[in-house]
Structures are given as structure tokens and as C-alpha cells.
Amino acid sequence: MLGLSLREVSAALKQGQVSPMELCQKCLSLIKETKFLNAYITVEEERALKQAEESEKRYEKGQALGILDGIPIAVKDNFSTAGIETTCASNMLKGYIPPYNATVVQKLLDQGAVLLGKTNLDEFAMGSGSTDGIFGPVRNPWSYSKQYREKKKQSHHRADEDSDWLITGGSSGGSAAAVSAFTCFAALGSDTGGSTRNPAALCGLVGLKPTYGLISRYGLIPLVNSMDVPGILTRCVEDAAIVLGILAGHDPKDSTTAQDPVGPFTLPILRDVGKLCIGIPKEYSAPGLSSEVQAFWSKAADLFASKGAKVVEVSLPHTSYSIVCYHVLCTAEVASNMARFDGLEYGHRCNVNVSTEAMYAATRREGFNDVVRGRILSGNFFLLKENYDDYFVKAQKVRRLIANDFVKVFNSGVDVLLTPTTLSNAVPYLEFIKEDNRTRSARDDIFTQSVNMAGLPAVNVPMALSSQGLPIGLQLIGRAFSDQQLLTVAKWFEEQVQFPVIQLQELMDSCQTFSQHKKLASVSLKR
Amino acid sequence: MWRRTLRAALRAGLSPGTTGAVAEARAARVGSSRFAGSDSGKAEGPSPGGRVSAELIEHLERLALVDFRNREGVARLQAAIEFAGQLRAVDTDGVVPMESVLEDRCLYLRADDVVEDSCVEALLQNSQWTVEEYFVAPPGNITLPKQSEQDPVTES
Numbered sequence: 001m002l003g004l005s006l007r008e009v010s011a012a013l014k015q016g017q018v019s020p021m022e023l024c025q026k027c028l029s030l031i032k033e034t035k036f037l038n039a040y041i042t043v044e045e046e047r048a049l050k051q052a053e054e055s056e057k058r059y060e061k062g063q064a065l066g067i068l069d070g071i072p073i074a075v076k077d078n079f080s081t082a083g084i085e086t087t088c089a090s091n092m093l094k095g096y097i098p099p100y101n102a103t104v105v106q107k108l109l110d111q112g113a114v115l116l117g118k119t120n121l122d123e124f125a126m127g128s129g130s131t132d133g134i135f136g137p138v139r140n141p142w143s144y145s146k147q148y149r150e151k152k153k154q155s156h157h158r159a160d161e162d163s164d165w166l167i168t169g170g171s172s173g174g175s176a177a178a179v180s181a182f183t184c185f186a187a188l189g190s191d192t193g194g195s196t197r198n199p200a201a202l203c204g205l206v207g208l209k210p211t212y213g214l215i216s217r218y219g220l221i222p223l224v225n226s227m228d229v230p231g232i233l234t235r236c237v238e239d240a241a242i243v244l245g246i247l248a249g250h251d252p253k254d255s256t257t258a259q260d261p262v263g264p265f266t267l268p269i270l271r272d273v274g275k276l277c278i279g280i281p282k283e284y285s286a287p288g289l290s291s292e293v294q295a296f297w298s299k300a301a302d303l304f305a306s307k308g309a310k311v312v313e314v315s316l317p318h319t320s321y322s323i324v325c326y327h328v329l330c331t332a333e334v335a336s337n338m339a340r341f342d343g344l345e346y347g348h349r350c351n352v353n354v355s356t357e358a359m360y361a362a363t364r365r366e367g368f369n370d371v372v373r374g375r376i377l378s379g380n381f382f383l384l385k386e387n388y389d390d391y392f393v394k395a396q397k398v399r400r401l402i403a404n405d406f407v408k409v410f411n412s413g414v415d416v417l418l419t420p421t422t423l424s425n426a427v428p429y430l431e432f433i434k435e436d437n438r439t440r441s442a443r444d445d446i447f448t449q450s451v452n453m454a455g456l457p458a459v460n461v462p463m464a465l466s467s468q469g470l471p472i473g474l475q476l477i478g479r480a481f482s483d484q485q486l487l488t489v490a491k492w493f494e495e496q497v498q499f500p501v502i503q504l505q506e507l508m509d510s511c512q513t514f515s516q517h518k519k520l521a522s523v524s525l526k527r
Numbered sequence: 528m529w530r531r532t533l534r535a536a537l538r539a540g541l542s543p544g545t546t547g548a549v550a551e552a553r554a555a556r557v558g559s560s561r562f563a564g565s566d567s568g569k570a571e572g573p574s575p576g577g578r579v580s581a582e583l584i585e586h587l588e589r590l591a592l593v594d595f596r597n598r599e600g601v602a603r604l605q606a607a608i609e610f611a612g613q614l615r616a617v618d619t620d621g622v623v624p625m626e627s628v629l630e631d632r633c634l635y636l637r638a639d640d641v642v643e644d645s646c647v648e649a650l651l652q653n654s655q656w657t658v659e660e661y662f663v664a665p666p667g668n669i670t671l672p673k674q675s676e677q678d679p680v681t682e683s
Contacts, residue, residue: 099649213629226627255635256627324613331607335591342592344662346653355669361592373593374600378607380591381583394614396624401617403625438607455628480628 002026002182003501006239009185010067013059020059020070024052024114027072031116031183037139039177041077042085043117048072051114058112067242069112074178074187077118078125079105079230080219084115088221089133090123092367093347102219103251104188104230111246116184120174122437123369125190125223126334128198128444129432130173132371138173140166140203140426141181142470146503151469166426166470169202169444171195175233176203180502186243189231192223193326193441194421194448196231197460197475201421204462204471204502206490208232208240209448211481212455213258215244216251224333225256227452237461237491241265244483258481265484270492274308279414283319286446290424292466297420300463300474303496304418314414316405321398322450323442328382328395329453334372335379341367371437403454410479416489417477420447421460425470447475457483461490462499471499579605589671 001009001018012018028045055070064070075081078088080098087093101109109115122132131137142148143165152164168177172189176199179187189196191209200207208231215230222228230247234240245265251257280301285294305311343349343363350362368376382391409417422444432440451458457480460473476493478486579601587604588594595601647660656663 096653099646099652213632250635252635252637255637256629257635258629258632259635318617321614321617324611327607328611328614344654344664345650349655353665355671356664356667357592357669357671359665361588361594361671364593365596368593370596370600370603373596374603374607376591376593377587377595377600377604378611380587381604381608382611384586384590391611391614393624394617394619395611396626397619397622398614398617400622400625401619403628436603438603438610442610453628 002030002185003235004185005236006067006071006185006234006242009071010069013070014064016059020052020055020114021049023070024048024072024116027116027183030181031178034141034181034183037141037177037181038120038136039138039174039181039183040074040117041087041089041120041135041174044084044115047084048114048116051109055112055114065110065112066246067111068108068246070114071112071186072114072116072184073108074116074119074175074184075105075108076121076125076172076175076187076189078121078190078221078223079118079188080221081105081115081118084118086118086221087134088124089121089135090367090369090372091134091348092341092364093221094134096347098219100219102230103216103253104247105219107247108188108243119172119178119187122171122173122371124221124338124372125171125192125195126371126375126441127170127437128194128441129167130170130176130199131167131429131433132369132437134369137429138168138170138177139429140168140173141177141504142166142203142426142502144504145469146505147465147469147500149469151467163430164428167202167429167432169199169422169426171199172207172231172233173199173203176200176205176207179203179205179233179235181504185234186239187233189233190220190223190228191231191452192228193330193445193452196233197421197448197458197473198444200233200460201462201473201475202426202471204473204499205460206232206234206237206240206462206494207460207473208234208244208483208487209451209458210244210248210483211457212452213256214249214262214457214481214483215247216249216254216257218251218253222337224330224452225337226329226333227455229452237459237487237494238267240459241267241484241487241491244487248483260481262481263484265487267484267488267491270488272308273304273489273492276304276309276489277413277415278304278309278311279314279409279417280311281316281319281409281417281419282313283316284419284447286320286423288423288443288446289420293420293422293424293472296463296472297418297474300418300493300497303493307496312414314409314412314417316402316409316450318398318401318405319450322402322453323446325395325398325402326445326449326453327438327442328391329399331375331379332382332392332395333379334375335377335383338368338372338376343367374438399453402450406450406454406456406477415478416486419475419477421473421475422447425466425468425472451475451477454480456480457486459486459490461493461497463493463497465500579608585673592671
């Protein structure tokens with residue numbers, strides 16, 4: 001039941017095969033059993049059950065609000081949720097309870113969706129592993145999958161369960177783990193430089209970064225205003241399109257949402273790819289790309305070609321500067337954005353009361369981790385009067401060159417670009433933390449951030465399992481505001497590759513050892 | 528003294544994982560309030576580029592109102608600057624800076640009408656310290672003391 005697609009579970013609810021309450025309780029007990037994944041920061045059990053109860057009444061009356069009515073979802077903990085703590089995984093916002101809902105959250109609730117809780121992330125979404133938040137790292141459910149465990153045994157690795165677990169990628173790793181472990185049917189992430197697509201690739205999910213301006217950012221705690229977009233994490237392309245259809249559209253509270261009419265986002269079945277032109281950017285054969293990902297990327301290109309699509313090599317000449325440009329623009333906007341956290345109006349406040357400035361400084365010292373402080377300081381450096389033109393304005397110019405590269409390629413007749421999403425499959429946590437956050441982000445965002453700078457839609461589609469038994473995903477990039485066309489191609493691709501479903505029997509077994517003593521709690525929940 | 532340890536940290540590849548660097552970071556934290564102060568001399572910075580001077584560190588900390596905390600923090604800035612320096616190689620003559628991808632569209636402006644009721648109470652509830660309808664701030668006319676003089680932050 002928990003593995004169904006949105007359309008399937010919605011049908012099951014309508015036909016009464018399952019009730020919203022049952023569904024909600026199932027998800028809540030699975031969340032408890034998989035607590036060690038650390039996917040959720042806050043679980044709103046009572047609130048969720050109440051929402052499910054209301055949904056149940058609507059179904060009884062035959063007045064369901066929409067396709068999501070009664071369906072459990074999760075939201076990354078950097079979206080404001082009225083009455084629910086919103087922390088950004090930072091000491092700075094610990095205990096902060098927003099008085100309002102982000103527009104995207106409100107839209108989901110208006111459809112009757114049941115909000116289970118808030119998911120884990122890197123502090124203020126700055127990271128590519130979901131390892132750098134105050135609530136600790138998120139574990140990739142694939143660490144406990146049959147597929148991975150069996151390969152591991154074959155290669156005579158000692159299955160050391162407590163230290164061998166893999167990262168989810170990030171920064172929306174909690175949302176990815178939540179969807180991947182079947183604890184919810186869809187989740188919201190955010191995507192500034194790849195934070196939705198990266199964990200989607202490592203957790204075997206569909207991760208959509210919509211066109212900038214298509215979805216409201218109101219209530220999403222900003223990281224880089226000119227690049228942030230809410231992201232969607234689901235188990236199939238169709239589900240992502242359904243959620244996009246609900247979220248898309250102009251919001252009077254976000255002046256950067258486009259006013260043009262949007263949608264519909266229902267996906268036609270693409271039978272013939274003969275008219276499609278797929279571009280393969282040659283610069284994406286970057287150093288560090290694993291031979292396995294490279295091989296699957298070629299295989300995917302061959303697949304399109306063998307079914308009649310035109311596959312052409314294209315050039316995005318400024319690609320190698322993209323990550324550097326992103327680094328400067330990101331830190332500069334972060335420096336400006338993070339100025340709001342001063343301890344006065346909300347969030348953490350220190351005990352120093354010598355002067356306002358001393359209070360600000362001490363509050364921020366206590367509230368931000370090294371990564372956030374590092375980006376603030378770098379950003380302030382790039383924004384200094386004497387550096388402004390050399391770094392910030394220079395980066396803005398390079399940004400235009402990068403955006404123009406995409407425009408040229410799409411004007412040459414390419415419909416969709418096909419690239420890797422990540423350099424390799426998920427790596428073990430212990431390996432990942434050997435390097436510092438900036439180095440990791442510069443490496444892990446390599447294929448994803450240029451899309452944010454150009455504002456384009458992009459989606460990760462899981463393709464196959466690596467020799468280690470772990471997901472490898474590819475990225476499809478479309479023209480601005482052509483999200484529907486992009487998803488249509490993604491759906492075709494998804495059907496061709498038939499990515500295997502995660503087999504979590506082993507996870508459930510580990511759950512039992514992990515949480516045998518917690519059984520009472522989940523029994524009482526089933527009531 | 529701190530310059531030497533910073534070099535050591537740089538040589539260690541800035542890896543916070545190595546025990547040496549961690550020990551140094553700990554040692555650094557003890558003296559962090561003064562590491563940018565006059566006793567460290569006119570630091571030339573950790574690299575031949577020499578951008579990160581003691582004055583710069585102090586200036587950035589006062590602007591950002593966050594501190595570097597330790598030598599690793601300074602090394603992190605140095606690495607970030609060096610990384611960003613690669614942009615110089617790009618020819619951007621005649622290129623107009625791009626601020627937003629929606630630059631070709633009209634920006635939507637709301638009418639200046641009240642559409643929501645007063646939310647004063649709801650907003651005040653998130654503050655740690657309020658009196659009536661006011662947020663309470665400490666005295667505002669005192670600038671942050673120079674780190675070389677005194678640092679109330681680290682004393683707290």
C-alpha cells in the first residue's frame with residue numbers, strides 16, 4: 001500500500017480500500033520504525049491524525065478536496081509551517097514557530113494532503129550530503145536494501161552495519177530518505193544548486209527542480225533568492241507532475257513568480273521520440289565522473305537514438321567556470337540573506353546585552369555552524385567595495401555567459417539536454433566527511449548548479465543500479481517554462497529503463513533490532 | 528605564532544578530520560578573540576597572494592557580525608578566494624551582468640492595500656524579549672569593541 005503511486009493511492013482512498021486514518025497510521029508507525037534514518041526533524045503525529053480524520057469525513061461525504069486528499073506528505077524543514085517548528089537544522093531557528101504557511105505548503109494542505117512532519121537537511125540547506133545539520137546526518141535507506149547488501153556480501157566486505165551506512169546526498173536528504181523508505185508519498189525539497197536532484201539521484205527517486213518563477217518561494221527560508229526554487233521528490237515522474245500541477249502558478253506574495261497562465265501538467269504518453277532532439281553537453285564529461293555513471297549516460301543516449309530520437313553532441317563552453325561563478329554568487333547572496341538572523345525578532349538570542357552589535361555578534365556566533373559562517377564571511381569579502389567588481393559583478397557577467405550557452409543550445413533545435421546528475425553513486429558517510437563542505441559542494445554540485453543560474457527546469461530520473469547495487473540517476477534539462485515537455489520526456493525515459501524498486505526487507509529487519517524496545521509505542525499507535 | 532599553525536593546517540590540506548588539525552583548532556579557539564589582534568603582528572596572510580591580513584579579518588568580522596572562530600576559518604576564506612580567482616580567466620568584455628533570470632519580464636507589484644489583518648501579536652510571540660509592542664534591544668550606540676581590545680562575545 002505504501003509503495004503505490006499518487007494516482008493509485010488516491011484511487012484506493014476513493015474506492016475505500018484504505019481510509020486516510022489507516023494510511024496515516026501506517027506511515028506514522030513506519031516513521032517510528034525507521035527513526036534511525038534520521039529523515040525527520042519533527043513528526044506531527046497528532047496534527048497529522050487530525051488532518052487524516054477530517055479527510056476521512058470528506059471521503060465519507062464524497063467531498064474529497066483533490067487528488068492529494070488524505071495522502072501523507074513531508075516537507076523539508078526550511079519551509080515555514082504555521083504552528084510547526086521550522087528549524088533549517090540550525091541552532092539559530094531552534095524553537096522558531098512560524099505564524100504562517102509557505103504558499104506551497106498551504107497549497108498542499110488546501111488539497112487535503114496530510115502533513116506528517118518536517119524533514120532533515122544541511123544547516124540552512126548549505127551542503128550536498130545532509131550531514132551538516134544540528135540534528136545529525138541522514139542515512140540513505142539504500143544502505144539497508146537487499147540490492148546493496150547482497151552485492152556487499154559478494155565482494156566480501158564485512159557488513160558493519162553501524163559505520164557502513166551511506167549518505168543521502170543533499171541538502172534535501174531528509175525528504176529523499178522519507179520518500180525512498182515509503183514513509184510518505186511525496187515530499188518537498190528545495191533546490192538552489194542541486195539540493196533536490198542530488199539526493200534524488202543517490203536515493204533512486206525522481207527529483208524535480210522546476211523553472212525559476214513557476215512556483216512560489218513565499219515562506220521558503222531564502223538561501224540564494226535569485227536561484228532558490230521549491231523542489232519535488234517522488235517515486236515516479238507522473239507523481240512529480242501531479243504535485244507540480246498543484247504548486248505551480250503566480251503567487252501575489254512572491255513577485256518573482258511569473259504571471260502567465262501555467263499548466264496543465266498532465267503528461268501525455270510519448271509514443272514516438274522520433275521528433276525529439278537530445279543534446280549531450282560534451283563539457284559534462286568532467287574529471288571525477290565515475291566510469292559507471294559515464295557508461296550509463298552513454299547507454300541512455302544510445303537508448304534515445306535507438307528509438308529514433310536525434311542525439312547530438314552540444315557544447316556549453318562556460319561549464320567549467322559555472323561552479324566557481326555559483327560559489328561567488330551563492331556566498332554573496334547568503335551574506336546578505338543571513339543578515340536577518342540577529343536574535344531580535346525571532347530565533348536564537350544570546351545572553352550578551354552589552355550593546356546591540358555585541359548581542360548580534362554573539363547570537364550569530366552561537367547560532368550558525370562553521371559552514372554558514374564561512375559562507376557569510378566569504379560573501380562579505382566578495383561584496384567589499386574594493387572587491388565588488390572583481391568578484392561579484394564579474395560572477396554576474398559569467399552567469400550571463402552560462403545562461404546564454406543554454407539559450408544557444410536550445411535555439412539550435414535541442415529539446416532536452418541529457419547529463420549525469422552526480423559523479424557517482426552514494427558514498428559511505430565516513431568517506432564523505434573526510435573533506436570539508438566547500439570542497440564537497442564544489443564537487444557534488446558540478447552538474448546541477450548551472451541550471452539554477454540559468455533558471456531552467458531539470459529533473460533527476462533514476463536509471464539503474466550500479467555494480468554496488470546503488471541507484472544512479474541522470475538529469476534531463478529543459479527550456480525555461482517547458483516543465484511539462486521535460487517531464488513528458490522523463491516519463492518516457494522512466495518507462496524504458498524500468499528502474500528497480502528498493503527492497504527494504506532488510507531495512508525492516510534492522511528496524512526490529514533497532515527498535516524492538518519501541519514496539520509498545522507503535523502498537524499503541526495502531527489502536 | 529598563529530601564522531605558523533595556519534601554514535601547518537594548510538599543509539595538512541585543510542582537512543578537519545586529521546587529529547593534528549583538530550588539536551590546532553582547539554588551541555586556536557582558546558585564543559580566538561585575539562588571533563587577529565596586534566600581538567600577531569601585521570600578518571601577511573597565509574599564502575603568497577597575501578589577501579587575508581589581520582585588518583581584513585577584523586573588518587570582515589565587524590561587517591558580517593560573525594567571527595572566524597579559528598585559523599581554519601581564515602584558511603577557509605583563503606581557499607574560497609583562491610577558488611573564486613579562477614573567474615579572472617573568463618573574458619567578460621562587454622557582457623552585461625545578469626541579476627535575475629526573469630529580467631525580460633515585468634516585475635509584479637502588489638497594490639498597496641492591506642489584505643491581511645494585524646499580525647502584531649503573532650509576530651511578537653517569536654521574539655525572546657518584548658515589552659508591550661516593542662522588541663527589546665540592548666543599547667545601540669556602542670560599536671563592537673575591537674577584538675584586540677576586548678571581546679565580550681567570547682567572554683559570555
